Structure formats: C-alpha cells, structure tokens
Amino acid sequence: MAEKGRRGALVVVEGLDRAGKSSQCELLYRSLLALNYKTKYIRFPEKDRSTPIGKQIDSYLRGQSQLDDHSIHLLFSANRWEVAQSIQDDIADGVTVIVDRYSYSGAVYSASKGNPNLSLHWAWQPEVGLPRPDLCLFLSISPEDAAKRGGYGVERYETDCMQRRVRDLFLSLLDLPHNDEICVIDAGRPVDEVAQDILEPVLECMKNVDSIGPLKKLG
Numbered sequence: 001m002a003e004k005g006r007r008g009a010l011v012v013v014e015g016l017d018r019a020g021k022s023s024q025c026e027l028l029y030r031s032l033l034a035l036n037y038k039t040k041y042i043r044f045p046e047k048d049r050s051t052p053i054g055k056q057i058d059s060y061l062r063g064q065s066q067l068d069d070h071s072i073h074l075l076f077s078a079n080r081w082e083v084a085q086s087i088q089d090d091i092a093d094g095v096t097v098i099v100d101r102y103s104y105s106g107a108v109y110s111a112s113k114g115n116p117n118l119s120l121h122w123a124w125q126p127e128v129g130l131p132r133p134d135l136c137l138f139l140s141i142s143p144e145d146a147a148k149r150g151g152y153g154v155e156r157y158e159t160d161c162m163q164r165r166v167r168d169l170f171l172s173l174l175d176l177p178h179n180d181e182i183c184v185i186d187a188g189r190p191v192d193e194v195a196q197d198i199l200e201p202v203l204e205c206m207k208n209v210d211s212i213g214p215l216k217k218l219g
C-alpha cells in the first residue's frame with residue numbers, strides 16, 4: 001500500500017532487556033503487513049549472529065571470548081555498517097524497516113561498563129553517518145516491572161547493576177536536543193495496549209515521510 005514513489009520509514013525500537021522490544025517489533029511487523037505495507041524487521045546484533053562480525057559478538061556476549069571494551073564496541077557498530085546500504089536501498093524502495101536495537105543501545109551499553117576511557121561521547125562517534133531513524137520508540141520499563149518479567153539469561157550485561165546504568169544513560173539521551181525523533185512508550189502495560197501506542201506514531205510517521213524528506217544521517 002506504499003504510495004507511488006513514497007519512501008519507507010526507518011523505525012527503531014529501543015529499551016532495556018525485558019522491555020518487550022522483540023515481541024513488539026514482531027507485532028508491529030505483522031500489523032504493517034496486514035495493512036499491506038512493504039515492511040522488513042531486522043535486529044542488532046543481527047538475528048542469527050551469523051556474519052563474521054556477528055559470530056564474534058555472539059561469542060563475546062556468551063562469555064566465550066574476551067575483547068577490549070573499545071574493540072567489541074566497534075564490532076557492534078561495524079555490524080550496523082554492514083547493513084547500512086541495504087537499509088537505505090529498502091527505504092528508497094518504499095519498504096518500512098523496523099529495527100530492534102540500534103545505535104542508542106550501542107552507545108549506552110558500552111558507556112555503562114564503567115570504563116573511564118569509554119565515554120558516551122566516544123561511544124557515539126562510530127555511529128555518525130549511519131541512517132538516522134525517522135522515529136525511535138523507547139520502551140520504558142521500571143526496574144520493578146522488569147524484575148517481574150523473570151530472571152535474566154546468562155549473557156553478559158544481564159545484571160541488575162548494568163541494567164540500572166543502561167537505563168540512566170538511555171534517559172540522559174532523551175534529554176539531548178538533537179534527539180527529537182525519540183518517543184517514550186510506557187512498556188509496563190499489557191502487550192496489546194503497548195502495541196496500539198506503538199502503531200499509531202509509526203503510521204503517522206509513515207504518512208509524513210514526504211514532509212521529513214530523504215532519509216537523514218546520524219550526526
């Protein structure tokens with residue numbers, strides 16, 4: 001149903017572990033397909049962690065390999081650069097691309113590790129020039145609600161201490177003046193309510209891409 005010549009929208013869904021990102025991305029993807037929009041759903045780290053970089057990230061997250069904080073950070077970013085061109089091609093082709101985690105997770109998780117040589121500012125730099133989302137939905141969940149959703153898995157970063165720092169840094173990003181594409185969604189509510197709150201701004205954004213103009217770049 002994408003109108004003739006209209007580009008797709010780049011929609012990012014961000015948030016802490018257990019905020020419901022992947023479930024909501026899946027629901028959004030299915031809703032857009034049901035409305036006959038050309039749509040793709042991708043995630044970072046990429047889904048099967050199967051590219052050479054994806055494999056290194058997977059091994060690091062499972063604790064099977066050690067990497068310098070800067071090195072793993074740059075691999076996460078490189079994983080996005082690997083598909084940046086195909087995202088741009090899809091968008092130009094009228095496909096709306098839903099992205100599960102993006103540069104915001106990239107910068108915030110690395111800067112939450114407590115490495116004094118890895119600031120949020122440093123962490124953001126490799127993201128500069130990547131396709132800029134038209135809309136970023138930040139699924140906000142309180143630590144209490146997150147805890148009710150069950151324990152963490154075994155991956156690195158899935159600890160209360162890390163998640164608290166990640167949450168604080170995510171919130172600090174929302175305050176920055178150039179991040180006006182970020183929209184906060186209260187993700188502590190029933191799944192279908194959250195889904196409805198996500199679908200509305202996404203449809204609005206897809207309708208407005210003409211006035212937004214060509215896909216921008218992260219600065």
Ligand code: 2DT
Nearest residue numbers: 044045076101102105106109110157
């Ligand atoms: P999932 O829980 O979504 O599988 O992510 N991460 C993710 C980073 O540290 N940097 C990044 O650039 C991205 C995209 C967040 C696995 C973990 O990877 C972290 C959680």
Ligand code: MG
Nearest residue numbers: 017018155158
């Ligand atoms: Mg996770």
